[in-house]
Amino acid sequence: MRMSHNLIWFFTIARHPTPGETFLVVEVADASLSYDQQSKIPVYAVAGIKEVWIVDLIRNRIHTYRDPVPANRTYATVSSFDRLMWVSPREFPDIRIRLGELL
Numbered sequence: 001m002r003m004s005h006n007l008i009w010f011f012t013i014a015r016h017p018t019p020g021e022t023f024l025v026v027e028v029a030d031a032s033l034s035y036d037q038q039s040k041i042p043v044y045a046v047a048g049i050k051e052v053w054i055v056d057l058i059r060n061r062i063h064t065y066r067d068p069v070p071a072n073r074t075y076a077t078v079s080s081f082d083r084l085m086w087v088s089p090r091e092f093p094d095i096r097i098r099l100g101e102l103l
Helices: 033-047
Strands: 007-010 022-029 051-056 061-069 074-082
Touching: 022 033, 033 051, 033 061, 033 074
Parallel strands: 022 051
Antiparallel strands: 007 022, 051 061, 061 074
């Protein structure tokens, strides 16, 4: 199954990145939040994607999924940030993003 991504952060130019080369996948959800959480998150976890964010445009939140547990098709660390809170990709902690500044 090939899924469409809203944003993938990786360093490679010659080919499609492997999960180990993917630092962050960002999904942007309006009506697709349930689908993203129930269908895409398990696929990313099984693939070993290190970190996934879902930007929830309806509730103005960023949901983060870190530390994949492939055998359980889930992530060990799940957090939610509102539009006023700062969030940083784990691989790039000096980069800080606040949803309120993006919308």
